[in-house]
Amino acid sequence: MAISETTAARYTAQDPDVRLMLRVQQDDADAFEELMLRYQDRVVSLMTHLVGKRDLAEDLAQEIFMRVYRSRKRYVPGSKFSTWLYTIANNVASNSRRSLARRHEVNLVAQESGEFTGNPLDQAAVAASGLMPTRLLDKAELSQVVQLAVAALNDRQRLAVLLNKFEHLGYEEIAEVMELTPAAVKSLLSRARANLRQVLEPYLEQGTKVNAGEADK
Amino acid sequence: MNNSSTNNDPQRLEQIVAYLDGELSPVDEALIQRQLAEDESFRREVQSMEQAWSILDALPGVTVDDKFSQTTMQMVVGAAKQDLTAQTVALPIQHRNQWLAKMLLFAATAALGWLVVQLVRENPNRTLLANLPEIEYIDIYSQFQDVAFLRALHVELGDTPWATELTDADLADRVLEYHAIATPTDREQWLTELEVEERVALRSRYNHFLAVSSAEQSHLRDLHASITNDNDSEQLIETLLAYQAWLNTLPASQQFELREMPADERVREIVNVQRREAANNWIDLSAEEVQQLRRVLLELRKQFMDSMSSQQRDRFEAAGVGGRWIAMTRQFPELRGRWRTSAGEVLSADKLSEFEALTVDEQEKQLLHWMRDVTMRDPRERGPGKRPRFDQVSQEELERFFAEELDATTRERLLAQPRDRMEQQLKYLYLRGEWPNYGENFSERDRLGPPGRERLGPGPPRRGEPGGFGPPRRGGPPEDRPGFGRPPRREGGPRPDGPPPRPDDDF
Known part of the structure; x- marks a missing residue:
């Protein structure tokens, strides 16, 4: 879809990352490095939660940044820079999943844990209950429970949750990244949050206390 | 905590999640807030959703080390070097491609230019070939409006022969030539056989054709189509060509007079002339008798003109032979007697007795005929093919x-x-x-044309001289008569001896 000059000018004015990317377009290496430093942790984190493996996530993150560099001459500011970047990330993650699927590595998260079979949500619930002690969970244990709950979501729900929760993308931006309608994103996120609540319900009080404790420190 | 209500109502769940994410419209948001205030269970449900969302903050983040940045930048620098290398390698190829593109563009432009030039060059020939009949016969076609004239001429004339020197064989030749010109596939061949002089004459007619309005061109095409396509096409063509040959024998003034007549009146006049010519059993003069009578006529004419004012002389010269005779005999009645006496002296005994056997009126006509004859005989005898x-x-x-x-x-x-x-x-x-x-006024007359010519005005420059329409005539009608269309064929030759004379600007 063609992007009007007005739209491009608007995003250029509003988004400093867009201005950096436009400098990259002019072969400004410093601008690229700055962009990469701004986003590398977020991208690697996103990919880690999407593919389940840190080393693979880093490789994919590098592939994402390489794509950003190679696409620099074609770049037109049609949205926030992060939206454009996560669109590339979604494509790279999808390609990676297809590639892994061809090698019969279908369930990355299951293989990571090596313990679950059947419905991932039930498995996560079972796993979480296994961690459920009579005592309060510490932060690491709660983190593991949340990891399991997120990993239990399907790929689309997980990406939508990660983008919404940690990258603060609105429904429309998520829709653009995932090539969906905002209504579909709304529905997708509601189901994802219902699933998360189902898994995390036993720890809700716990989580509040942990967070409160962390906040007190 | 039981959340079955929201799990079973996806729409309600969507509204709660959208509310928590701040994605609801103000109206929907107000509805949710009212429900929160009123419904304890709903409030708990929203809180549980919010807590589950908040607990996600415990999800560990990732921090990459410097190695990641360095390797990524190295990859990017490597990609940049590859791009540069690829561009450097591709540069000669790009230059070559650009050069090829320029050459192709040049070649295409040249080809296009050549095509345009060819089209422009060939266009006149195409126009000429497409309209050859209308161009070749433009003079005679311009003499009448439709085939009804030719048809009427043919019907009215009946068996009366045309008063021309055109033989049946000549007419047949002209008909054949007409068909060759009328047949599109034969036109090119016909054109290639033209001699230089004929080409010049054809060029003149072509320019004439181009000069007329498009409506007139269209009319000429329609006329030609009618002549060639009607059921009585052969009769029409013969009548046309015979009429053309006959017109060529007339002085310009008579051609003009005929042309000015309405079609039906013109048909009647033409038919009357042909019948008169056919009915008159003229007593023909020998060449020697013509020479002697001409001297007498010249002497009479000189005496008559010497007595005139310059204006009278101009009017006299502008008149035809008949008009001059009438003028002379009216003012000098004795001239009639002298002409009659001179004729009697010149004629052989047989012819004299034949003349005297005529009625007075017939004798008058005969004397006028002789006057016309001695005036016109010499050019006529030199006429087609004999000049x-x-x-x-x-x-x-x-x-x-x-x-x-x-x-x-x-x-x-x-x-x-x-x-x-x-x-x-x-x-x-x-x-x-x-x-x-x-x-x-020698030089003036030289330019205008000799006096005594039966023209309506100064004629065009003589052929072969600057400003003329074509080469000197070697055939065709007498010089003092405008010609139409094709010249008569040279005796024994397949082609006409020269281009037909151009008519005056207006017939």
Whole structure:
């Protein structure tokens, strides 16, 4: 879809990352490095939660940044820079999943844990209950429970949750990244949050206390 | 905590999640807030959703080390180097491609230009070929509006022969040629067989065709189509060509008079002329009798003109032979008697007795006919295929002409010219059967055309001279008569001897 000059000018004015990317377009290496430093942790984190493996996530993150560099001459500011970047990330993650699927590595998260079979949500619930002690969970244990709950979501729900929760993308931006309608994103996120609540319900009080404790420190 | 209510109502769940994410419209948001205030269970449900969302903050983040940045930048630098290398390698290829593209563009432009030039060059030929019949016969086609005229002419004329020297064989030749020109596939061949002079004449007619309006061109095409496509096409074509040949024998003034008549009146007049010509059993003069009578006529005419004012002389010269005779006999009745006496002296005994056997009215017509005959005989005898060229006139004949037929004034004027000029003028006068007072205003008359010609006005420059329409005539109608269309064929030759004379600007 063609992007009007007005739209491009608007995003250029509003988004400093867009201005950096436009400098990259002019072969400004410093601008690229700055962009990469701004986003590398977020991208690697996103990919880690999407593919389940840190080393693979880093490789994919590098592939994402390489794509950003190679696409620099074609770049037109049609949205926030992060939206454009996560669109590339979604494509790279999808390609990676297809590639892994061809090698019969279908369930990355299951293989990571090596313990679950059947419905991932039930498995996560079972796993979480296994961690459920009579005592309060510490932060690491709660983190593991949340990891399991997120990993239990399907790929689309997980990406939508990660983008919404940690990258603060609105429904429309998520829709653009995932090539969906905002209504579909709304529905997708509601189901994802219902699933998360189902898994995390036993720890809700716990989580509040942990967070409160962390906040007190 | 039981959340079955939201799990079973996806729409309600969506509204709660959208509310928590701040994605609801103000109206929907107000509804949710009212429900929160009123419904304890709903409030707990929203809180549980919010807590589950908040607990996600425990999800561990990732921090990459410097190695990741370095390796990524190295990859990018490597990619940049590869791009540069690829561009460097591709540069000659790009240059070559650009050069090829330029050459192709140049070649395409050249080809296009050549095509345009060819189209422009061929266009006149295409126009000529496409409209050849209308161009070749434009003069005669311009004489009438539709085939009804030709048809009426044919019907009204019946068996009356055309008063022309055109033989049946000549007419058949012209019909064949007409068909060749009318047949598109034969036109190119016909054009290639044209001689240079004929091409010049055709070019003149072509320019005439281009000069007329597109409506007139269209009319000419329609007329030609009618002539060639109607059921009685052969009769129409023969009538057309015979009419053309006959018109060529008429002086310009008569052609003009005919042309000005309404079609039906013109048909009647033409038919009457043909019938009169056919009905009159003229007593023909021998060449010697013509020469003798011509001298008498010239003498009479000179006497008559000497007595005129210049205006009267101009009017006299503008009149036809008949008009002159009437004018002469009306003002000088004795001229009639002298002409009659002279004729009687010149005629052989047989012819004289034949003449005297005629009624007075018939004798009057015969005398007028002889006057016309001695005026026109010489050019007529030289007519189609018989006209001598300048270099074919013997020196003796010219000397005799100079001594016997020219008056003293003209002789003096001629003798005042340089020798070559004098000879040229002498031959000119000889070939055109000039009058003795031709010497007056010599140069002016030379340009305008000789006096005594039965033209409505000054004619075009003579052929072969600057400003003329074509080469000197070697065939065709008499010089003092505008011609139509094709010239008569040379005796024994397959092609006409030369291009037909152009008619005056207006017939």
